[in-house]
Amino acid sequence: MKKFYLPFFLLAMVFLFAKATTNAQVTCDAPNVIVDDNMDEYEAGALGPQADHWSTWDGMEGGDEDGIVSPEFTYDDSPFSLKIQGGAASGGPQDVLLLLGDKTSGVYVLQWKMYVIETLGGYYNIQHIEGSPGGEYAFEANFDADGTMRLNAGTADVRSVSYPHNTWFNVRHLIDLDNDIIYLWVANKFVYSWPFSYQAGELTGTKQIGAVDFFPRSDNDWFYIDNVYFAEGPAAEAGKYCHMSPTVIEPGTYTVGTLDCFGAGFTVRDNGKGSAGAWYSYTPDEDGLIAVSACGSGQDSRVWVFSGGCENLNIEAVNDDLCAIDVPGEKEWASYVEALVTGGETYLILWDNIWDVGNFDFTLDFTTDPPADGDFCQTAIAVTPGTYTIDQINGHGNVSGPIIDHTGASTTNYAQSEWYSFTPDMNGKMTVSSCGMTTEDTRLWIYTGECGIENVNLVANDDDGCDVQSLVSELDVSAGTTYYIEWDSETLDAPGFDWELSFDPEVAVTEKEFLSAFSIRPNPASSDVYVKYSFSEMTDLDIRLFNSLGQMVSAKSLGEVLSGSERLELAGLSSGVYFVMMTDGVNTAAQRLVVE
Known part of the structure; x- marks a missing residue:
């Protein structure tokens, strides 16, 4: 038999061609899916023996360390999920590894669904190294019982976000890995980005994806994992990822090309x-207001504006479905957003493919003209108890919840709004209402904290609390705290309406006997009022008069008294309470x- 040998250079060419062909197959639309595990093909019981990509910390599958395939809580009505339940105060015994193959180059998406039991x-x-668990912790994500996720990456507790239970x-x-960076989202909230070569407590380490370790830290940990996905995409291209040279722009018109790959990731739908x-990035020379618009672009779009760079990605504004795609009056599926900006600070603008795949024009405009009072939280109109009139709801600084999530047909807030603020001087109860004051359909949100989508804290809200109007009644408020009141509408440039703010200061009664020692006559009063008092022993008495805002309008120190009256x-004084x-x-x- 004759044997034929290919020349070495020809073998090399065949190898390189085969490798190039394999790499060419990894595209944004057809990534190299390494793990796609919804747990549905397993049987209830130990996980490790049923799949090559699952193991345990010590490599012994089927024992106490192994994961449990369980039907107790499953995503999207599937039959099974992975159950991790702590059984010891010191952690464990379960210690489950998802093996990822010690990847040292490439771009990867790693995600799963997670469910944490209430309380x-x-x-x-x-782990950086699959075959050496404990050698290098790339980072740690601690989901605490209070609903806080704490991240250890480079240093302990470098970032934290809230997450939901149940x-x-x-x-x-x-x-x-090619650019040594990782981005993390939890519950559709961006957490942080940092060099992947970091370790949990060190700023150096091995740039390698080894394994995921699911572990109960104590018997107070109990959670489930489902729909695990790990895939490799093509090399990151400029402009498609935050860390890959966003296109620097100035006010003008620009064209968004085809939106593909994995460089966005804020509120991703299950189909990707x-x-x-x-x-894109823009750095204004001075303080002002930017407007980003795809109105009339012909495409269904969504736009985000961030500050803080790729490391932090603080949401300054987001919009989905505010303006018409083609002709005014048609479906409001295109996007328009405004944001207050600071001179010298760089802002990142992201268009994502939540709906269409791009190929449209957008404009960036900048002005130093200040926005109208009430159009933004930062320009909220300060109010005291009374009745107010909104001429029109047309501000573009809406937070509306915030609802940066899937809500009905839209996936982010798309309302316009008007803002007010109230800062009581003393503790009490605040009521905000449009009941009986308008026929318009109103919606109300009340926040504390600092202005900004990710900074305000929603403390109360109402939609249709009285017919189609809104009511937040007797909300406990604290002296010195500013409460931001947002009225919004999902109808573009909606008509205004009247609304009312009332406030009842806290009446602190520490002793019933002390209160019963007083009477006030007459009440109501128009000129003078007499405070009558009677004690069983000498008492050092002060009498103070406050208005409904908690502001002191008069005070008297009577010294040691037993009984009598004081005018x-x-x-x-204005009439009122x-x-x-x-x-x-x-x-x-x-x-x-x-007082009358």
């Missing part, structure tokens, strides 16, 4: 929509007074 927690880490939420990683994006002059407060330095009592 309990969860945990995972990524519901499935997404955990998503974008890892670019929203994962691809086009990134309070009301001349010059006041409060007479009596105190001996230990006990305090207050009575309501109406």
Whole structure:
């Protein structure tokens, strides 16, 4: 038999061609899927023996360390998920590894669904080296029982975000080993980006994806994992990822090309929509207002504006479905957003593929003209108790919840709104209402905290609390805290309406006997009022008069008294509700007074 030998150079050419062909097959639309595991093909019981990509910390499958295939809580009505439940105060015994193959180059998406039992927690880490668990922790994600996820990456507790209990939420990683960077999202909230070569507690390490370790830190951890996905995409291209040279722009018109690959990732739908994006950056020379618009572009779009760079990606504005795609009056599926900007700071603009795949024009405009009062939280109109009129709801600084999530047909907030602020001088109860004051359909949100989509804290809201109007009644409020009141509408440039703010200061009664020692006559009063008091022993008494805002309008120190009456002059006071407060330095009592 004759043997034929290919020349060495020809063998090399065949090898290189085969490798090039394999690499060419990895595209944005057809990534190299390494793990796609919804747990549905397993049988209930130990996980490790049923799949090559699952193992345990010590490599012994089927024992106490192994994961449990369980039907107890499953995503999307599937039959099974992975159950991790702590059985010891010191952690474990379960210690489950998802083997990822020691990848040293490439761009990868790693994600899964997670479910944490109410009042309990969860945990995972990524190991740099698959075959040496514990050698290098790339990072640690601690899901605490209070609903906080704490990230250890480079240093302990470098970032934290909230996460929900008793519901499935997404955990998503974008890892670019070629550029040594990882992005992390939890429950559709961006957490942080950092060099993947970091270790959990060190700034150096091995740039390698080894394994995911799911581990209960104590018997207070109990969680489930489902729909695990690990795939390799093509090399990151400029402008498609935040860290890959976003296109630098100035005010003008620009064309978004085809949106593909995995460089976005804010509120990704299960079919992957929203994962691809086009990134732009703009640095204004001075403070002002930017407007980003795809109105009339012919495409269904979504736009984000961030500050803080790729490391932080603080959401300054987001919009989906505010303006018409083609002709005004048609479906409001195109996007328009405004954001207040600071001179010298760089802002990142992202268009993603939550709906269409790009290929449209957008404009960036900048002005130093200040926005109208009430159009943004930062320009909220300060109010005191009373009745107010909104001329029109047309501000573009809406937070509306915030609802950066899937809500009905839209996937982000798309309302316009008007903002007000109220800062009480004393503790009390606040009521905000449009009930009986308009026929318009109203919606109301109340926040504390600092202005900004990710900074405000929603404390109350109402839609249709009284017919189609809104009511937040007797909300407990604290002295010195600013409460931001947002009225919004899902109808473009909606008509305005009247609304009312009322406030009842807190009446602190520390001793019933102390309160019963007083009476106020007459009440209501128009000129003078008399405070009558009677004690069983000498008492050092102060009497103070407050208006409905908690502001003191008069005060008297009577010294040591036993019984008698004190006249309070009301001349010059506006009609309304006041409060007479009596105190001996230990006990305090207050009575309501109406001035006519």
